[in-house]
Amino acid sequence: MTLTIDSSESTPKTAGRQSAPRGGALDPVFEWMCFGCASLLLAALIGVIGTLMVGGWPAFHKFGLQFFVVSSWNPVTEVYGAAGPIVGTLITSFLSLIFSLPIAFGIAVFLVEFCPPFLRRPIGTAVELLAGIPSIVYGMWGLFVLAPWFALHVQVPLLTVVQPGSWLDKLTSGIPNGANILTASIILAIMILPFMSAVLRDLLLTIPTQVRESAYGLGASTMEVVMSVSLPYIKRSAVGAVMLGLGRALGETMAVTFIIGNSHAFPKNLFDSGSTIASTIANEFNEATSDMHTSALIALGLVLFMITFAVLAIARALLGRPKVV
Amino acid sequence: MFKKFIIGASAAALLASAAHADNFTGAGATFPAPVYTAWAQAYKAANGSELNYQAIGSGGGIRQIEAKTVDFGATDKPLKPADLDAAGLMQFPMVMGGVVPVMNVPGVNPGDIKLTGPVLAQIFIGDIKTWGDPRITSLNPTVKIPNLPITVVHRSDGSGTSFVFTTYLANNSPAWAQRVGANDSVEWPTGLGGKGNDGVAAFVKQTIGSIGYVEYAFAKQNKLTYAAMKNKAGAFVEPTAPAFVAAAAGADWTKAPGNYLLLLDQPGAASWPITAPTFVLVYKKQDKPETGKEVLSFFDWAYKNGDAAAVQLDYVPLPAPVKALMRKEWADTIKGPDGKAIYVSK
Numbered sequence: 001m002t003l004t005i006d007s008s009e010s011t012p013k014t015a016g017r018q019s020a021p022r023g024g025a026l027d028p029v030f031e032w033m034c035f036g037c038a039s040l041l042l043a044a045l046i047g048v049i050g051t052l053m054v055g056g057w058p059a060f061h062k063f064g065l066q067f068f069v070v071s072s073w074n075p076v077t078e079v080y081g082a083a084g085p086i087v088g089t090l091i092t093s094f095l096s097l098i099f100s101l102p103i104a105f106g107i108a109v110f111l112v113e114f115c116p117p118f119l120r121r122p123i124g125t126a127v128e129l130l131a132g133i134p135s136i137v138y139g140m141w142g143l144f145v146l147a148p149w150f151a152l153h154v155q156v157p158l159l160t161v162v163q164p165g166s167w168l169d170k171l172t173s174g175i176p177n178g179a180n181i182l183t184a185s186i187i188l189a190i191m192i193l194p195f196m197s198a199v200l201r202d203l204l205l206t207i208p209t210q211v212r213e214s215a216y217g218l219g220a221s222t223m224e225v226v227m228s229v230s231l232p233y234i235k236r237s238a239v240g241a242v243m244l245g246l247g248r249a250l251g252e253t254m255a256v257t258f259i260i261g262n263s264h265a266f267p268k269n270l271f272d273s274g275s276t277i278a279s280t281i282a283n284e285f286n287e288a289t290s291d292m293h294t295s296a297l298i299a300l301g302l303v304l305f306m307i308t309f310a311v312l313a314i315a316r317a318l319l320g321r322p323k324v325v
Numbered sequence: 326m327f328k329k330f331i332i333g334a335s336a337a338a339l340l341a342s343a344a345h346a347d348n349f350t351g352a353g354a355t356f357p358a359p360v361y362t363a364w365a366q367a368y369k370a371a372n373g374s375e376l377n378y379q380a381i382g383s384g385g386g387i388r389q390i391e392a393k394t395v396d397f398g399a400t401d402k403p404l405k406p407a408d409l410d411a412a413g414l415m416q417f418p419m420v421m422g423g424v425v426p427v428m429n430v431p432g433v434n435p436g437d438i439k440l441t442g443p444v445l446a447q448i449f450i451g452d453i454k455t456w457g458d459p460r461i462t463s464l465n466p467t468v469k470i471p472n473l474p475i476t477v478v479h480r481s482d483g484s485g486t487s488f489v490f491t492t493y494l495a496n497n498s499p500a501w502a503q504r505v506g507a508n509d510s511v512e513w514p515t516g517l518g519g520k521g522n523d524g525v526a527a528f529v530k531q532t533i534g535s536i537g538y539v540e541y542a543f544a545k546q547n548k549l550t551y552a553a554m555k556n557k558a559g560a561f562v563e564p565t566a567p568a569f570v571a572a573a574a575g576a577d578w579t580k581a582p583g584n585y586l587l588l589l590d591q592p593g594a595a596s597w598p599i600t601a602p603t604f605v606l607v608y609k610k611q612d613k614p615e616t617g618k619e620v621l622s623f624f625d626w627a628y629k630n631g632d633a634a635a636v637q638l639d640y641v642p643l644p645a646p647v648k649a650l651m652r653k654e655w656a657d658t659i660k661g662p663d664g665k666a667i668y669v670s671k
Contacts, residue, residue: 074511075509075510076505076506076507076512143524143527144527148531175517175532179517258524262517262518263513283481284482284510286385287382287482287509289384289388
């Protein structure tokens with residue numbers, strides 16, 4: 001899945017120059033052009049970080065560390081606290097991971113161990129199609145299909161059963177219309193499912209056949225082989241792949257905005273509406289006229305950038321040395 | 326061969342577009358975007374010059390005109406006279422719309438439930454939590470309202486509609502003015518946020534016992550259940566085009582410096598209390614008088630010929646005296662580098 005160039009394996013430079021092929025004189029130019037492309041990418045990254053820091057500085061300067069802790073987001077009094085969106089982002093992303101990981105793993109194991117050859121293609125195609133659906137379509141599906149279903153079949157029955165004041169009530173109280181953190185996490189889980197199952201399947205396919213066959217030869221059942229042999233073998237890389245899926249879930253905007261209920265307050269429980277950093281920026285950036293509001297939103301963007309950067313750095317470290325694919 | 330064709334075609338396209346020197350640009354509010362687009366098409370057919378309008382939001386419109394990247398800005402939230410003077414801008418109204426409270430209460434027809442400004446504020450601030458509250462039922466003695474919990478639905482994105490609505494609530498409730506305030510984006514004390522008018526409409530439709538607010542065009546096209554509101558004269562009116570026109574008729578624009586006037590709680594027995602115009606911003610001192618002239622000519626054309634299109638799209642045109650006043654203000658305040666008015670309406 002990951003494509004990286006390991007420079008130690010490229011052809012030595014002397015060979016081409018000694019035999020002097022027709023376009024040999026243009027080689028340095030070609031090299032500089034490629035270097036230019038790479039540095040363009042680096043420049044864009046530095047530019048993004050720089051813009052976020054410069055734009056978010058007024059908000060950080062005014063609110064300091066309170067920015068991360070206070071949950072009141074008030075454009076009228078110009079007091080901005082990002083605790084609500086930050087917590088919402090982290091909760092929805094991690095929850096979506098918890099929901100999708102077992103299913104992705106199940107899909108990967110099925111495709112590798114159990115799947116009859118004639119089914120392999122259709123299921124693979126179905127997973128890829130799921131990955132190709134635009135996120136805003138997920139958002140609309142969530143708003144018009146999942147939210148009413150959830151409200152009608154989960155929240156309304158709970159309302160009739162739960163006694164007010166009990167611990168179950170504290171866990172499940174919320175406006176019964178299906179727009180809450182739990183449904184947003186479900187949508188996110190469906191969105192990162194194809195990516196994760198594809199990566200896990202590829203990882204399972206990298207296990208040498210001897211390792212698996214020797215486990216079968218010892219008399220292990222398929223479940224024992226998968227749980228005790230395959231899974232530990234790919235554990236480290238699987239965690240890295242999972243972090244990549246988490247990185248995608250952290251930045252997801254449109255799918256979440258429609259269905260999370262968009263309230264900046266600290267969510268009381270999973271059935272309460274909340275907000276994420278991406279949904280807050282998407283909702284408010286267009287109309288933010290005052291400088292402090294714009295700066296607070298840019299500061300939020302920087303926070304999300306830092307979170308995603310940290311997650312991806314950990315993923316990179318866990319995936320180990322880059323291999324040529 | 327194919328490459329040469331592509332290069333030639335793009336060169337021709339560039340030259341062709343350069344020939345239309347009298348095109349002009351605008352950016353801003355999403356609320357009037359449909360009518361501005363309709364007017365632009367008709368104006369191009371009549372006059373040949375083309376308006377490029379980008380509905381990026383009122384905030385974006387204000388930012389773009391202040392940066393002088395567009396020829397006019399459009400905003401639902403008018404700038405205060407001090408801000409206008411500081412930026413050297415002039416603002417004038419183009420069309421009007423109304424903000425309508427909509428609800429999802431089973432067994433109730435549109436216009437059955439009557440509400441007042443203070444009660445509406447108490448609902449949105451979270452004081453009134455159920456539909457069976459005596460403050461609502463006392464206003465509606467003959468209507469059978471089920472005692473459901475109230476779910477407030479508001480806008481999650483910043484919007485001129487929110488600005489108009491929160492200003493109305495602030496005018497009618499000191500508690501709202503102090504705790505929440507009026508702005509295009511506020512810290513709502515309770516409720517869900519929907520994205521855009523359609524987000525609010527979708528949530529209201531799906532949640533039984535909910536109440537929200539949308540633009541009149543939205544309420545009408547989606548056949549939402551609206552409330553009848555009590556206006557300043559004490560009468561309960563339903564949100565209809567005649568009610569908005571009545572609200573605009575009594576307004577005195579000559580007494581509003583910078584044309585900063587929201588038509589909230591206007592006098593008149595038939596007036597809808599939450600009416601608001603949408604505004605256009607242009608510079609008083611025009612650096613490019615030809616483009617400025619084109620802009621004003623377009624808006625003058627819209628004043629003269631655009632009413633039918635506006636009504637068809639569920640907007641409310643300005644009354645004729647207001648249009649005449651605006652024409653006079655253009656001639657008096659918008660000048661070119663030579664100090665002379667760039668456009669005098671015939």
